[in-house]
Amino acid sequence: MNEILEVKNIGKKYQNKAGEVQALKNVNFRVKKGEFVSIIGPSGCGKSTLLSIIAGLEEKTEGEIYIESERVEGISSKVGYMLQRDCLLEWRNILSNTLFGLEIKGIKTKENIEYVKELLKKYNLYDFINKYPSELSGGMRQRVALIRTLAVKPKILLLDEAFSALDYQTRIMVTEDIYSILRKEDITTIMVTHDISEAISMADRVLVLSKRPGTIKEIHKIDFEMENRTPINCRQNPKFSKYFDCLWKELGVDEK
Amino acid sequence: MKNNGISKERKKYLNKVKKNKLLIILTQILILVGFLAIWEILANKDVIDSFITSQPSRILKTFMNLKSNDLLMHTKVTVYETLVGFGLGTILGVAIAIILWWSKFLAKVSEPFLVVLNSLPKVALGPIIIIWVGSGTSAIIAMAILISVIVTVLEMLNGYLKTDKEIIKMARTFNCTKLQLLTKIVIPANIGTFINSLKVNIGLSLVGVISGEFLVSKAGLGYLIVYGGQVFKLDLVMTSVIILGIVAGIMYGGVLLLEKFIRK
Numbered sequence: 001m002n003e004i005l006e007v008k009n010i011g012k013k014y015q016n017k018a019g020e021v022q023a024l025k026n027v028n029f030r031v032k033k034g035e036f037v038s039i040i041g042p043s044g045c046g047k048s049t050l051l052s053i054i055a056g057l058e059e060k061t062e063g064e065i066y067i068e069s070e071r072v073e074g075i076s077s078k079v080g081y082m083l084q085r086d087c088l089l090e091w092r093n094i095l096s097n098t099l100f101g102l103e104i105k106g107i108k109t110k111e112n113i114e115y116v117k118e119l120l121k122k123y124n125l126y127d128f129i130n131k132y133p134s135e136l137s138g139g140m141r142q143r144v145a146l147i148r149t150l151a152v153k154p155k156i157l158l159l160d161e162a163f164s165a166l167d168y169q170t171r172i173m174v175t176e177d178i179y180s181i182l183r184k185e186d187i188t189t190i191m192v193t194h195d196i197s198e199a200i201s202m203a204d205r206v207l208v209l210s211k212r213p214g215t216i217k218e219i220h221k222i223d224f225e226m227e228n229r230t231p232i233n234c235r236q237n238p239k240f241s242k243y244f245d246c247l248w249k250e251l252g253v254d255e256k
Numbered sequence: 257m258k259n260n261g262i263s264k265e266r267k268k269y270l271n272k273v274k275k276n277k278l279l280i281i282l283t284q285i286l287i288l289v290g291f292l293a294i295w296e297i298l299a300n301k302d303v304i305d306s307f308i309t310s311q312p313s314r315i316l317k318t319f320m321n322l323k324s325n326d327l328l329m330h331t332k333v334t335v336y337e338t339l340v341g342f343g344l345g346t347i348l349g350v351a352i353a354i355i356l357w358w359s360k361f362l363a364k365v366s367e368p369f370l371v372v373l374n375s376l377p378k379v380a381l382g383p384i385i386i387i388w389v390g391s392g393t394s395a396i397i398a399m400a401i402l403i404s405v406i407v408t409v410l411e412m413l414n415g416y417l418k419t420d421k422e423i424i425k426m427a428r429t430f431n432c433t434k435l436q437l438l439t440k441i442v443i444p445a446n447i448g449t450f451i452n453s454l455k456v457n458i459g460l461s462l463v464g465v466i467s468g469e470f471l472v473s474k475a476g477l478g479y480l481i482v483y484g485g486q487v488f489k490l491d492l493v494m495t496s497v498i499i500l501g502i503v504a505g506i507m508y509g510g511v512l513l514l515e516k517f518i519r520k
Contacts, residue, residue, distance in 0.1 A: 085422050
């Protein structure tokens with residue numbers, strides 16, 4: 001079976017002084033190994049919450065998560081997570097930043113350090129390993145953050161609006177970069193974004209969440225029938241605007 | 257210095273910056289020298305009563321006569337008490353801040369007490385300390401600790417609690433323990449806060465020591481100031497105040513040096 005993740009009947013209620021909020025309800029979907037799935041939805045629909053639940057950072061009120069057919073509770077070492085900001089530690093140099101996860105997990109072995117160094121070499125960061133984050137550009141910093149996440153060899157990568165803090169031009173370049181890294185390393189990815197075109201340009205499938213309480217409204221298969229697909233050449237493909245229109249309507253931005 | 261490759265405008269700009277800096281320092285020196293000169297002249301011409309105001313030349317004489325008043329010994333005592341108070345106050349303050357960061361419950365519980373203790377003038381506790389700790393060096397050090405510890409706790413705790421939530425989330429994605437969070441994220445992220453609180457504490461510890469010496473001591477610059485005042489030896493009082501100023505400056509400089517070292 002090449003299914004890597006199953007999200008089953010996930011529900012989430014928040015409690016606060018004002019009362020109860022049902023953020024997610026009956027969320028079901030599966031992800032295949034190596035697949036790239038984007039999740040979009042109106043703001044406040046709970047898409048980031050969903051990602052946090054998959055990562056084990058937040059508790060769910062209902063449902064189960066299976067990774068490689070094993071039921072997961074709490075933070076799983078099979079899942080890597082990237083946030084909106086790169087969250088590099090300014091007081092550590094680049095190498096030390098990329099080794100952070102290994103250090104926390106207590107697996108900073110010679111072999112793993114070598115692996116990280118290989119990644120840094122492969123993605124043109126090796127010359128900067130003794131520099132500090134403040135000396136790097138936004139795009140490079142995001143690449144360092146990705147390598148920090150990949151260092152612990154996750155089976156699934158979760159991207160939570162991971163590019164939205166970057167300016168437009170950098171963003172396009174970084175998406176291009178990160179996409180190619182993820183494809184080369186064959187990493188299964190789930191990306192939450194508010195940007196429809198970003199979702200289409202990278203994903204094999206796009207999940208559309210409804211308004212709160214968020215639940216899966218529709219799943220769209222994205223297929224540009226291209227070899228060597230990259231986010232930029234997807235954007236230039238004639239099918240792109242068709243997908244865009246379709247998802248735009250699906251999101252129901254105009255609806256009151 | 258590379259000189260070639262610098263444009264005329266750049267050179268002009270750099271010169272201007274340099275000039276400006278020099279001007280500021282010169283003005284500062286001028287103010288100091290002018291003040292001393294006027295003081296000296298007025299005292300010499302008997303416009304002001306040097307018995308009450310003392311005068312620079314007499315202060316200098318007292319200063320040169322270090323031995324006769326045991327100035328060096330008194331300075332050493334004050335410096336020793338300040339450093340011990342400063343060190344213990346800082347360590348204790350940071351330790352309490354860490355405990356309160358660790359337990360949100362304790363932090364909430366202790367909040368009103370800390371706020372009240374913080375606004376209470378610690379000098380008012382002087383007599384209580386003397387009765388509890390005894391009148392001597394330990395009472396003075398206790399005073400210095402008391403005066404700096406609460407501020408340290410509040411400032412450090414505030415810094416710890418305000419540590420970037422996103423970075424904490426990032427660390428949590430690697431399943432980090434609370435201890436790791438503390439040592440690898442929270443403490444290093446707050447080095448700036450720590451240095452700031454060192455800067456504040458060095459001054460506060462001096463305040464604590466001097467007010468402690470006013471109350472109980474048999475030695476130290478605070479003692480000299482009180483003693484000098486009582487026997488109307490204004491030369492001695494002024495000299496002690498000036499030495500105190502120098503000591504404070506040097507200690508602050510030490511913290512700046514430490515900052516440079518840490519930030520490297």
